[in-house]
Amino acid sequence: MLEQGTVLLVDDEVMVRKATEQWLRLSGYEVISCSDAQGALAHLNPGFAGILVTDVRMPGMDGMALMHEALARVPGIPVVLVTGHGDIDMATGAMRDGAYDFIEKPFAPERLEATVQRACDKRRLMLENDRLQHDLASQSGIDARLIGLSPAIVRLKQEILLLASIDTNVIIYGETGTGKELVAQCLHEFSNRRSRNFVPVNCGAIPESLIESELFGHEAGAFTGALKKRIGKFEYADGGTFFFDEIESMPPHLQIKLLRTLQEGVIERLGGNSPIGVNLRLVAAAKADLRVEEGFREDLYYRLNQSQLHIPALRDRADDIPLLFEYYVERCAVQHGREPRRITDLERRTLQRYSWPGNVRELKNIALRFALDHRGQLADLLFPAVTPMQAVRPVQTGAVPETGSQPLAVQVGAFEAEIIRQSLGRHGGSIKAVMDELDLPRRTLNQKMMRYGINRSDFVQDAQEG
Ligand SMILES: Nc1ncnc2c1ncn2[C@@H]1O[C@H](COP(=O)(O)OP(=O)(O)OP(=O)(O)O)[C@@H](O)[C@H]1O
Ligand SMILES: [Mg+2]
Numbered sequence: 001m002l003e004q005g006t007v008l009l010v011d012d013e014v015m016v017r018k019a020t021e022q023w024l025r026l027s028g029y030e031v032i033s034c035s036d037a038q039g040a041l042a043h044l045n046p047g048f049a050g051i052l053v054t055d056v057r058m059p060g061m062d063g064m065a066l067m068h069e070a071l072a073r074v075p076g077i078p079v080v081l082v083t084g085h086g087d088i089d090m091a092t093g094a095m096r097d098g099a100y101d102f103i104e105k106p107f108a109p110e111r112l113e114a115t116v117q118r119a120c121d122k123r124r125l126m127l128e129n130d131r132l133q134h135d136l137a138s139q140s141g142i143d144a145r146l147i148g149l150s151p152a153i154v155r156l157k158q159e160i161l162l163l164a165s166i167d168t169n170v171i172i173y174g175e176t177g178t179g180k181e182l183v184a185q186c187l188h189e190f191s192n193r194r195s196r197n198f199v200p201v202n203c204g205a206i207p208e209s210l211i212e213s214e215l216f217g218h219e220a221g222a223f224t225g226a227l228k229k230r231i232g233k234f235e236y237a238d239g240g241t242f243f244f245d246e247i248e249s250m251p252p253h254l255q256i257k258l259l260r261t262l263q264e265g266v267i268e269r270l271g272g273n274s275p276i277g278v279n280l281r282l283v284a285a286a287k288a289d290l291r292v293e294e295g296f297r298e299d300l301y302y303r304l305n306q307s308q309l310h311i312p313a314l315r316d317r318a319d320d321i322p323l324l325f326e327y328y329v330e331r332c333a334v335q336h337g338r339e340p341r342r343i344t345d346l347e348r349r350t351l352q353r354y355s356w357p358g359n360v361r362e363l364k365n366i367a368l369r370f371a372l373d374h375r376g377q378l379a380d381l382l383f384p385a386v387t388p389m390q391a392v393r394p395v396q397t398g399a400v401p402e403t404g405s406q407p408l409a410v411q412v413g414a415f416e417a418e419i420i421r422q423s424l425g426r427h428g429g430s431i432k433a434v435m436d437e438l439d440l441p442r443r444t445l446n447q448k449m450m451r452y453g454i455n456r457s458d459f460v461q462d463a464q465e466g
Contacts, residue, residue, distance in 0.1 A: 004028040005120030006050025010040045010066065011082065012058045016105075020053075023109045024116065037061035037069075044073045049127055051078040051100070051119040053112075056087065064094060071098050076126055078119035082107070138164075138190050145186055146179070147327050150317035156183070159309055164190035169262075169282040169304050171247075171290065174311030176441050177361030180285035181245060183309060187283055188241035196240030199233050204249035204443030207450075211254060213270050222271025234267050238278045246443050247284040247304070248293045255297045262303045314356040314363060322348045324360060328367035341371055347378045354382050358439040365436050417452035420445070421459075429459035 007029050011017040014035070021033045030050070034040040036058060044052075052070050056063035067079045078100035083091050091102040100122070101115050142157050163170055164187050172180045181200060188198040206214055213222070217232030234242065244250070250258070261267050262282065266275035282304060286293070290301050314321060326343065333340035343351075356362055366381050420434065427433035435445055449456070 003030050004117065005123065006030045006032065006048075007116060007120075008040055008043055008048070008050055008052045008054075009033040010035075010037060010052070010054040010058070010063070012036060012055065016055075020109070020112065023113065027113050029116065029120070037063070037066040040066060041069065041073075044070050044077075046074060048074050048077070049123065051080065051116065051123050053080045053082065053116065055082045056090070056094075057084060064090075064097075067094065067099060068097070078122050080112075080115055080119055135161075142186055142190060145189070146182065147324050148317065148320040149323060150319045152312045152317050153320060156309065156311060160186050161190055163187060163307055163309070165192075166307075167191070167193075167281055168306035170284070170307050170309060171304055172283065172285045172309045172311065173287070173289070174285070175287065175313050175357075175359055177359035177439070178311040178313060179360055180311060181243065183311060184241070184243040184283045184285065188243075188281075191241070191281070193240050193281060197237050198241050198243065199237035200243040200245060201233055202245040202442050202446075203251070203254070204246045205446040208251055211251070212257070215254075216257070216267050216269055218270035219272040222269070226271065229269070232267070232269065234261065234278050234280065235269075235276060237280055241281045241283055244282065244284040246286070246441070248286050248288065248290060248296055249443060250296075252295060252297070255300050259297065259300045259303060262300075314359045315354075318352045321351050321356070321363065324363055325351055325367045325370075328364050329371040332368050332371035336372070338371075341374060343370075343378070350378055350382065361436055362439050365439065413452065416448060417454060420448060420452070420454060424454070424456065424459040427459075429456045431456060 004027065007024055009017065009021055009024070009031055010033075011020070012035055017033055017035065021031045024031050032043055032050075034043075037054070037060060040052070040054070052067070054063040054066050061069075063081055067081065070077055070079055079098070081091060081094050081099050081102040082105060083102050084105055087104070091099075091104075094102060100119050103112055103115060138161050139157075142161060146153065146157055146160075148154070148157075160183060170184075170187060172183050174180045174183075184200070185198060188194060201215070203211065213226070213230065213232065215232050215234055217230050217235055218226045220226060220229045261278070261280075264275075265279065266277050268275055284304050290296050290305075291298075314324075322343065326340075329343070330340045358365075366378075369381055370376065370378060419438065423434045423437050424430075427437070431442065431445065434440070435442055438445070440448075448454075
């Protein structure tokens, strides 16, 4: 028989309870029956989708107290009180306090069933309404986070909301700058884990010697220099979402440790020997298919690959290009208190014809330059006539040799280092801003900075992290 709803039934009298329970069951309800209020409380969590039917006079916590507690724990839950004969005053008082209805003992089972049915209908409507409200809020929330109306992005947003509600690991595929990290953040923000931490880690950006202690943490004295105990990022992400960026660059020994963490749900701090339970949802970003990525473990791949999201390249969703461009131009104008610069139809077509190898990151960058420079031509921003080499020539003092007296690679390297230094200087050491300006993935930027011995901290102007 179809279930009509769930009834949490509380009565200390065995005979009455059993008879009521049986009647309701035969009428198609799922019944959870308890002999006292304490037993019922165990079922009353905010996710409880049923109604409460309780006797009023019971030893220990009585039905009225149980009703108040139920309404506090499950707001709006319909409560039907079963009262003794002649308790009308008390019953009407209870109605004022939020009871759904009351029934006097002894009652005809049909009378109880009719009340239970109405209460269950009400509960169903309430839950449906809650769900719609929540869906609406999520929908407008994600529309504000992920700009785009092309069919591919609309579908992506639906998939994100769906996956956010299921607790599976996810691999996000997409070219550089397509929004993998943004999508990972959305997966977190629209999930039940949103009140806990979202912890992004880029395997390629942390020196190999430090990765393990970064992720797993360490006990005091675990190795030279480990003076104090340190919580690792996995522990920090407990109950939340862990985002592994550029997972393809994870060193092999770490892949094994990660696999174990995923399989067993525990980590061990370096130098520690007691396992610590961690509850993680793993989201990984990759630029290429991990199945064919050399050096990537197959068993780890299958652990991660519970679901996938594919973000299309910007050139494959041309409709979104002007939309995103105008969005960033407007945002920039608002930030600077100006009128937003309008784009012409010709400019719109130019934007759509360009291939956007750096995807949304590149577009954002160009849009901001366009917005701030009222005379600049869009085409000049997209297809600069001057090479970058010429563009920075005035500041190449000393760093770049004037003559070709050195091997080309050395000259190019010196030039590259100088550009990175200048960009870091302009942005007060903000790595993210340099990535955006020079359109470089974090890992590449990090490798170059290590190669040229450039320290971010030399460019930070205040204590803020970039
Ligand atoms: N659909 C979108 N709507 C609004 N902003 C977006 C969208 N997609 C990407 N962005 C923005 O573009 C920039 C790059 O996105 P993100 O860092 O998430 O890309 P990524 O795929 O992780 O890049 P990489 O592979 O280089 O790490 C960010 O500033 C992000 O906010
Ligand atoms: Mg990224």
